[in-house]
Amino acid sequence: MGQTLTEKILDDHLVEGELTPGEEIGIDIDQTLTQDTTGTMVWLQFEALGLEDVQTELAAQYCDHQTYQFDFKNTDDHRFLRSAAGTFGAHFSRPGNGICHNVHKENFAAPGKTLLGSDSHTPTPGGLGQLAIGAGGLDIAVAMGGGPYYVEMPEVVNVRLEGELEGWASAKDVILEMLRRLSVKGGVGKVFEYTGPGVESLTVPERTTITNMGTELGATSSIFPTDEQTKDYLERVGRPEDFEKLEPDADAEYADEIVVDLSELEPLIAKPSMPDNVVPVREVEGERVEQVMIGSCTNGSYEDILPGAKMLKGREVAKHTEMIVAPASKQSAEILARQGWTAELMAAGVNFSEATCGACIGIGHVPASDSVSLRTFNRNFEGRSGIEDDSVYLCSPEVATAAAIKGEIVDPRDLAEELGDLESPGIELPDEYDGSDADLIDPNESIDDELIKGPNIGDVPLKDPLGDTVGGESILKMDDNITTDHIIPATADILMYRSNIEKLSEFTLSRVDDTFADRALEADGGTLVAGENYGQGSSREHAALCPMYLGIEAVFAQSFARIHRANLFNFGIVPLTIDDDTYEQIEQGDDITVVDDVGAGVRNGEEQFTCRVNDDWEFTAQLHASERERDILAAGGKLSWTKEQATGD
Ligand code: SF4
The missing domain is CATH 3.30.499.10 (Aconitase, domain 3)
Incomplete structure (x- = not known):
């Protein structure tokens, strides 16, 4: 049986597991990308892991999310990021040079390579045939240290494009049409692979608009084959040598097929x-x-x-x-x-x-x-x-x-x-992307060889290994589709504390309930309850790190978004799945205790845990986790686990 393009790239990078949908696989990472809101923590974790040099082919640190330097905090963070990039060997993109995905696309994205980024829109260069995946910051730190990235082997869905865009319809309408049909949960556990005769009519920038917003479908990634359009784009950005012809085998089998006729799309x-x-x-x-x-x-x-x-x-x-x-x-x-x-x-x-x-x-x-x-x-x-x-x-x-x-x-x-005189402008690429690269500092040209930490840069908090008991008051019960923006808002007044977890945690879930942080501290920790798709949106690991800092031990949700679920494991919070009836029955303020010996259960591969509510009634919660994820939880999070692995403790 032939392979899809996704399977081919994964096969080339596979270090553990088999390409069976739903099974965990480990892959080698060629390139990493970090941005300023997630990057400070990534480099602090890289340092805490005792790592000295970036081991991937390429790492790039961007300053894009919060470029306005209202006071010293953002400027301190940006200086720290510059010093970390120089010290450890990453490219550094200065504040104002642009958004990570776009600068990366123009300068580094390459067909057939794997890219791991601490930003949920990392899949953007899938439009150039790169397999790019968004992940939590700690996963990036480990990948930069040379460790594999572990992910559930996704199902590969064929999105067959027919016809050509006409009139005022654009690439944005292709992905909005996908969202209209599939919803924000329609891509969970999937890679969307675009094929069909309509592909060749789309330029690379149009393709990257589509792959960028595959994230809104909840997809692990989205990817296009490479062709004359890819070659043309790479020539215009001055990197023709990066071109590689990539396409699925003619007899590749897909989990599903979706047909989009481009000629039928409207604004x-x-x-x-x-x-x-x-x-x-x-x-x-x-x-x-x-x-x-x-x-x-x-x-x-x-x-x-x-x-x-x-x-x-x-x-x-x-x-x-x-x-x-x-x-x-x-x-x-x-x-x-x-x-x-x-x-x-x-x-x-x-x-x-x-x-x-x-x-x-x-x-x-x-x-x-x-x-x-x-x-x-x-x-x-x-x-x-x-x-x-x-x-x-x-x-x-x-x-x-x-x-x-x-x-x-x-x-x-x-x-x-x-x-009467307004015409559709269509799409046009510059003959040459010949802007200056003065704001992109090559690691070999860096002026930094040691970390510069200002007073806003704190330490990475650590959690104890998982004990026998987990539980506590359900401090907040939330609805479906809670985003990481709800958990840690990214507004300027809050985001400036991204490197200071003690301060940042005061804002945890404040958009849902502004008393949450105080109540969590008063209760000395506890649990969270949520509906479907908990933690969708941004990849920011602070959405797990801050609840962990406030003592949250477990989240009971009907389902979890992929990156946030991984972040919960990475910070030692137990993500337990509950059914609809249980969700309905639990009330905010209930005391929920996992009755079983959790530490032992997690280590022994138990999938079901009995939980008692107010000493009154019981329900069963599910833990879906690979052996590696269980070890990470048991160790109290990925930082401790990775250190254990390195030292053999
Ligand atoms: Fe920046 Fe994220 Fe918005 Fe893209 S989606 S522009 S990376 S904040």
């Missing part, structure tokens, strides 16, 4: 406040828009800004609408500026921002209260924009620009008809 939009709340733009036409943003790792590159600039040439943004362009990379901004497009945007009334994630996580450009913001981003979780009752829609750059011109949501086809 789509995700309504507030979930990326899968997708409808045709025409269904929400007429809604007044006060803010429009083009940017983010999904649609913030040169190829995404240029269509907006072309549409706005000779026009103006509506008076009651503010339009912001935040380029995803400084290189994109530099090329646009050299070509004169930045001036066109400015003349139209656009506010041009630095290359940063910023607004995507509520840092800057927070929408006005009770107003609509249209964004080309990938997530519109409630409150993520920086205001609790936000109303954020997700769409393509063309739909966003049309709204900026009209001041209300409008299908660009209808606006074109109304204006």
Whole structure:
């Protein structure tokens, strides 16, 4: 039987296990990527593991999420990251140089390589045939030290693309259509492999918009084969030698097949406040828009800004609408500026921002209260924009620009008809990606050879090995689809404490219940209860690290999102699955004790644990874990476990 492209790359990198869906496999990692909100902890963990040099072919540290340096804390973090990259041997991308995925795509992404990144949108370079996976920071630290990355072998789903995009439909509409059909849980445990005759019509930047937002489906990764488009892109970015022809075998077998006819797609939009709340733009036409943003790792590159600039040439943004362009990379901004497009945007009334994630996580450009913001981003979780009752829609750059011109949501086809001289700008790549690389520091050119830690940089907390008893008061009961943004918000005032866990933990789950941290400390720890898909969204390990710091011993949920589940193991919190009836029955404040000897049960491979509630009734919770995950839990987390492995203790 032939292999899928995913299986081929995994096979090439396999160090443990077999490629059987659902089984845990260990793979070698070629490249790693860390960003500033997760990176400080990664390097502190790398240091705590006693590691001295990066062992992967390439590691890159970006400063992109929180580039505004309001006070010394972010600046301290960025300096620490620069010093860590130089000391341990990673490339360093300075604040303002752009978003990790876009800078990585332009400079390092390569077909057939594995990439592990401490950011959930790491799968972006799947558009170039790279198998890229998002993971928790501790997994990255271990991979940089040369250890394998362990992941459940995903099912590989064939997404067969037919036809070609027409008119005003764009790559964003392909992935919004996938979200419309499959929902934010539709990709859990899967890799989406794009095939079919429609593939060759899509440029690499269009493909990376699709692979980037595969994350919103909950997918482990998404990938395209390589072809003339890939070759063309790698030539334009000046790395033709990285091209490798990669495709699935003709007789490859897939777990499932989804067919998307590109020629049938129309402009789509995700309504507030979930990326899968997708409808045709025409269904929400007429809604007044006060803010429009083009940017983010999904649609913030040169190829995404240029269509907006072309549409706005000779026009103006509506008076009651503010339009912001935040380029995803400084290189994109530099090329646009050299070509004169930045001036066109400015003349139209656009506010041009630095290359940063910023607004995507509520840092800057927070929408006005009770107003609509249209964004080309990938997530519109409630409150993520920086205001609790936000109303954020997700769409393509063309739909966003049309709204900026009209001041209300409008299908660009209808606006074109109304204006008479508005044409679909289509996609255009620069002849050469020839921006300066002054902000990307090669490890061989680094000025640093020791870590520089400012007062905001604390130690990595450790947990004791798992004992006999686990449990305590259920301090919070939550609904379905709780995101890591809910658990640790990423707003500027909070994120600046990412390297100071004691302080950061005060904000744990504050978006769900602002008394949570105090109650957890008062109760001296306890448990959490959640519905389906607990921990979806960002990969930030602080969402496990801070609850661990507050003494949370177990999470009882109907299901867990992949990366967060791994992070719970990594920080010694027991992730237990419960059924619908149990979820309904448990009340916040109940005292839940796992009756069995947990430490022994975990070590012995027990899958079911009896739990007692208020000495009143009992239920059975499931622990789905590999032998390695059990060992990690028993050791009190991955840091202790990895040290044990290294020393043989
Ligand atoms: Fe940055 Fe937003 Fe992309 Fe995350 S999703 S990497 S915050 S732009």
